[in-house]
Every structure is written in structure tokens, then in C-alpha cells.
Amino acid sequence: MNPDNAATLRAIFRSVFELGDDVDPETLNAQDEPKWDSLATVMLIAAMESEFQVSVDPAEALQLNSFGAAQALLDGKGL
């Protein structure tokens, strides 16, 4: 993933999970983040679709459980 797209993804995570400046979005995962519920996943997908002009299908959505997974998903779409 190029640096611009990585920065956009970090901004999405910051906004969706309302992260403070002291939290590194890249460390986020669904298991440890209390705000990461099913609604947050839906918001995350909608935000990624909007910012990167991609479609995320249900199978891909199931894999979305960390910043790294989101990055890998976008990598897989050539971003």
C-alpha cells in the first residue's frame, strides 16, 4: 500500500473509532478494541468504499478484524 492510501486508512480508523492522538490506529484489532462492534465494522466498510472507490463483499467483510486486515484487503484490490 502506498503511503497516501495508508494515511487515508489511518484517518478512517481515527474517525470511525474516535481515537485520541495518543492511539496508533495500526495497533487496533476487534478483539481488544471495545468500540469495535458489528456497527463499527459496517461503518468502516462504508468509509473504505467511499474513500477508495472499492466494493467490499460479505466474505471480505468477515475478515475485517484489524488495521492490518483492512490494509491487506485494500492491498488485494491493488491499492
Added chain:
Amino acid sequence: MNFLEAATLVRGEPPVQQLPFLLAMSGTPETLELYVRAHAIRRGHDARLRTLPFNTLPQTLLSPPQSGERDVFLLLPWDLTPELDWRSGLPAERPVLASLRRAAAQRCERLAARPNAAVLYVPAPVPPVLGIPRDDRHLEHLLMTIAGDAGADCLDGGLFSLAAYLAHGTPFGGNALSAVAEAVVAAALDRPAAAKKVLITDLDNTLWAGIVGEDGIEGVSAAPQGVGYRHFVYQSLLAGLQRQGVLLAAVSRNDPDLARGPLEKGGMALGPEQFVAISANYHSKSGQIAALAESLDLGRDALVFVDDNPVEIEEVQDALPEVTCLTFPSSDEHLPGFLTRLNELFPGAVVTAEDRDRTAMYRRRLAGMVPKDLAGADVTEFLRDLQMRLRIHDRTTGDHERAVQLINKTNQFNLNGRRWSDAEIADALAQGGRLYTAELADRHGSHGEILACLVTAAGVVPALVMSCRVLQRRVEQGFLAWLMSRYADGAGELRLLFEPTQRNTPLRLFLRELSLLEDADRATAGELVLGAGQVPQEALALFQIEIG
């Protein structure tokens, strides 16, 4: 509007004026809420929306509305006939078309009778419940007609996303949320956005196919054939709008005579007399549009700007947020939606004699005005936001096909107009010359190799060209600043073999900026000496320079 832009708007101070309303839809509304709030803010309102618990839309229809609150119903086919819900699967027994029609009509009657309600209908594809393709298609049309008869505003069916709906119950994918939210806010405000008055169009690859500065007047087309067709259809719509009183104007980064050429030549649906103004120069388009609005004495919110280039669209939107900007479609598939949107912005009305004469009236007004100096908008901040990367390739060895192609087909930003053969380039390189190209990318994607420069061993530049697609991005400054830094240790200067041509005005304006020419219009051929410190270094900060 994308997600981060919407989130930024919503994080700011909300407008004072509140907009309380119920957003009634059967799917999950959470992803839509952010965009609804953002679009309301854009229209000066703080949206206070109430949403329904999941799957309670039918009960809401049976309950009286809350006092003082407007209802906006956002409906899909299965909100009219529940048997059509994709999430329920197909019914065990095939329903009868007449009973589906009856159920939909009854529900729509209730909607139509509901006071203070607005209805938006998204004609999403329905599952094949009737089992006969013709009947299923007929059902889709029937439901749209029933909804329309009940006063619903039908949105584009393509806004629906089956993947999003099946995955998490929200009927719209992330790419469609902004458009849906914009319609919801317009419905909640109980009035469409005020009709626009002026359509300002780009010329190259928008009003016609091709770039007049490169392809020539004969090389561009808006004829009803081949590549010109999309532009012919666009022009025919513009001609109709102009007849109903809409003012047409054009802005272009071009020489004025060249820009008017294709229109004056004839053979297009539009002629120059149908435009209230054709602004062609090398200032930013936002600067040209702002000056035009001032000359016409019209508010910027009355303007619609159409351009095929997303960067130009963003530059104008950034500098003039009141202007409605539309991107001209890059494929025929997107043409219908684009034309529909234009028609929405300029709703037809009874055409009066004054409407018909409006263009001539404004042309007379402009003819009596003293031309203004177009300062143009400062786009530095905008360019910084583009996060541009300039990858410079040394093509001295290996493949230099693209470099030769660029040198031989570029007219506008061309140092001298000289054409080079492969053998001549090879000869110059064999004598110690170097051939560079530059590839530009930004956060919108790659623009490919857009600049080529040949430098001899003695620091003479006999060829320097850049694609006109990236003229406004200061690539030329960034590249020359980089090149000077390479040659500073050697000759310390570069000598540019300049020659004016009929079309290289952009290049001459750039040389004037560098103080190498006094007058861009009266320049003569010669060797121009570019010393260290003559190229502004600020441009370098706009780029991440990479060596390929």
C-alpha cells in the same frame, strides 16, 4: 462528498438553524446518518434526525406523524410489497402480480395522505418472484409508477447495493451514501436546491472530444459519430437549456482564438453566439469562474461547472465551495446519470420571451464592461493537498520511446516546437547528452510520463516539453529546480534553446515567470540562460521527488 470530508464537516461547529425530521427507512440507517448531517451542514442546517428501530416502517405508516416534524420516507420495492425483500429469500409460492400491485397501491395511498411527508423511492432490482422475466420486469416498472403517482421522487436504482444489503442490512454501499443523503436533506428541507442559472463548461474533452491545442481545430469532434457522440449529446442538452434561459459560459486553459475555433468553425450543436462568455487564458479555472460571476453580477451558488478533469473539479470546488461541480463522464455508461443530474439542476419551466433573450441580454452587459485582470485563486494549498509525487527517470540509456513521443506530439508547453527523430536523439545522447522524463502521480492516481527534457553535455537544453494535462501543477518548476540542482556543480547554468511557435503560449508564460522573457507575446528565438536561483525553489516542497 467522501467519508473523511463528511466526518470533518460534522466535527465542526453546527449551524444555528435546526432541521428536525424523521428518516423512515426499513434498512439500517447508521451509515447514512453521517452524510445526512454533513449535507445538511452544507445547506446551513443542523440536522436533528430521528430514525426508526429496525423493521418498524410498516407500523410507522399506520401511526400519526409527530407534531412539527417532517417525515422523509426512503423506500425500496419491498417497502411497498414485503414479498420482494431479498433478505427474506423467494416466497415458497409465487405471488400474483395483481395482489402485489394492490398491496403497493394501498401502502402508497397511505403515504400520499400523510401530511408533511416527502417520499423518495429507489427502484432497486427485485428478486424474480413471479418466475417469468417479462412479468418481473413489468413489476419493477409498475412499482415505480405507483410510487411516482403517490408523489415519490424516484432516485437512481443503481444507488442500491445488494452486497451491502445482504451483508449488513444497509441498502446502500459506501460509494452511494453521499448521493442518497443529499436527496434526503433536500426532501427534509421541503424544497429542491434553488435552480441554477449559469452552466460553465470546460471545452477540451468535455464540450468536444480531443484537445484543440494538440489536435487542432479539425482534430476535435462533437459530431454524432464515433468519439464525438457523447459530446454531441451533451451539446444538444446544453442547446435546449440555453433556449429555456440558462446562460452558457466556457472556461478553458487555452489561447482565446484557439478555444473559440471549433465553435466558430460550425458543424456543432452549439455555436459561439449561444455562449454568454468564452473565457480562455492560462489562469486557474476558479479564478476565471469567480471573475465571470462578478461580471454577470450573479451569486456563485447560481453556477454549475462541468469538467472532465477531476483535478480541475477539485480545484474549483476547493476555491469556490458554493459552485456546484459535476465531472463530465469518462464513459458512455455514465452519460444518462450525468444528464439527469444536469436537468435536475436546471429544472424546465415555462419559457418566456425574456428567457429566450437572456443570453443576448447578458452578452450586451459584458460587452460594456472593462476586462478585469484575472488574479486567479492561489492553489498552493490545493496542490499541497494533492500529495504529488514526481518520479524522474534518466532515459539516457534504454527505452526512450515515450520521451520521443512526448517531444514530437506536444505543442503548448514546448520549448521550441522542434520535432526529433529517434536517430537524432540517439546522436545527442552519444555525444554525452542526457534524456530525462518525469512521471507524475497524486492521491487520485498516476498521470503517467508527462515531461521530457534533453540536456547536452554542455548544459544546453534543446528540448523541453510537458503535457498540457498537468499545466497547472507547477511540475515544470519542480522539475527545473531539481535539474538546476544537478547542474549547479557543473556549469551552474542551463541554456534553453527557445523559439516561439503559434501554440507555445503556456511555455512562454512560464519563461516570463522565470524572468527569461519580458513579453510572452513578443518573444523572439534565442538562447536563454537560466542561472541558479532563477527557478523558485518553493515548488520543490509540493512534490515528493523520486528518482526512477
